[in-house]
Amino acid sequence: MAPDPTTLHGGSLLIAWQLTNKRVLIVGGGDVASGRLESALVADANVTLVAPAPLHLLTQELVDLLPDRITWHDREFQDSDLLVDPAEQKYVSMVFTAIDSFPESQRIARLCNDLRIPVNAADIPALCDFYFGSQVRSGPLQVLVSTNGKSPKLANLIRKRIESVIPPETAEAIENVGKLRERIKERAPGVGGQVSKKRMRWMVDLCGKWSMEDLACLDDETMGALVDGGWEKGIVPAPTDVMGEKALQSNGHALNGSAKGEPERRHAGVTPVVAAFVAGALLSGLTVLSRLRR
């Protein structure tokens, strides 16, 4: 398909930034800072928090809860806070400012810009390397909704709509698929080439054939059965072949429109129709009978 130049502008680069074992500096201890703190912790960062007491309630709770991951300095920002290791001139990996002083926030953001430290300065979009948006989190699943600054409220409404169509078993299904990938990598190790392609194809087939709730039902034992009876034979068995009754107990929230998920959704619509038919039949029958007996 030829590229459409009209769509090639006006957006942002949406990315999943990695912060595991990295240090994030948060300047500020209020409401906004507490949201930033949670986001950094979710991403496995270690955090240096610089803000004079008192902290926002949630921030204080997080500081008390995770003293190993959060270092709190009860004072105003100092330029040296940007350094993790002054001897090696090693800087923090990322900075969030959320303070009331516009000039100080601007000054910190400019310092970061000069040092190429990624920075988000609350309320100063022009100096931000990146923005946050509305977010959904469900275990390993994360979704970011951005309207590119045009309407935070609509972003929030869209986020709610997205949340409502992600079935609760999705998180478990993703975790299980992750575990299964690791088990198959143990059986058939190697990066790149044919084995890598074969693994990918089998995983894609599995995720296409099994519903979310079937994937969510996998446990250690059934995962083993799936590897032995499926992967080793180069086939993707049906959920019932691997899990028996367990596969039938799932509740029809299939996200992937599998052969199993669809009829159950239809079923959900059929039940009230049948019930109404029976109710109508009973009521009418009884009415006719009672009238005839009078």
Place this chain on the structure above:
Amino acid sequence: MAPDPTTLHGGSLLIAWQLTNKRVLIVGGGDVASGRLESALVADANVTLVAPAPLHLLTQELVDLLPDRITWHDREFQDSDLLVDPAEQKYVSMVFTAIDSFPESQRIARLCNDLRIPVNAADIPALCDFYFGSQVRSGPLQVLVSTNGKSPKLANLIRKRIESVIPPETAEAIENVGKLRERIKERAPGVGGQVSKKRMRWMVDLCGKWSMEDLACLDDETMGALVDGGWEKGIVPAPTDVMGEKALQSNGHALNGSAKGEPERRHAGVTPVVAAFVAGALLSGLTVLSRLRR
């Protein structure tokens, strides 16, 4: 609500990175590189592309289409490509590598790490500052789905589900709300404080009260009417008050569960139930009557 420590790990930091007027270096000219090139262009970046000919078809089309935004060097990567302006020691803002040579990709990524240039090296997650995920784009709306590396296939299925619940008029609605915000800012300028809060509250009320398709129907004239008859009076009028007939033509795709969208959805489920009740009643009544008459 007290923070739940079990959720405070295992994720990424999902962000909307800003690349307007910044330079991105892409090393590689194949299939993966062409996807990266599109993402960079969408985010308004200028791109330096380093790859010996022949380029992937889409990449070549983009290079031909946007010569002002893409500078192509028909050769292998050189370390000096990381510099935008050697005199000022000014570096590119971001680097994507997508080449077959693992050692060279690794070497480039390490150079970037040392210089604190954000980098994504395809297939070398350990050296990446960030990952891409499955993405939805519809005008100003962008959605990123990440399973944190556990299942790209499930991420893709979830993306499709999300696409299917975003009504087509959403992009237009977001654009219009963005324009409306600007118009109100012209009427009542100022950053922070009471006026800023008042603007935000009014926009939130509007987005809560009006459906997506009503917002999508706004044009210059009706936007003026909404500012004069709504904002100036401190009220949010109904869509029909501002747009008359136009507001009634919309088709019930409300994303924000407005009074208009909901009854239509409920109606769709109620009709077969009522029909079944009547059918049941008729059938039962006729059966009883026919038996009694025999």
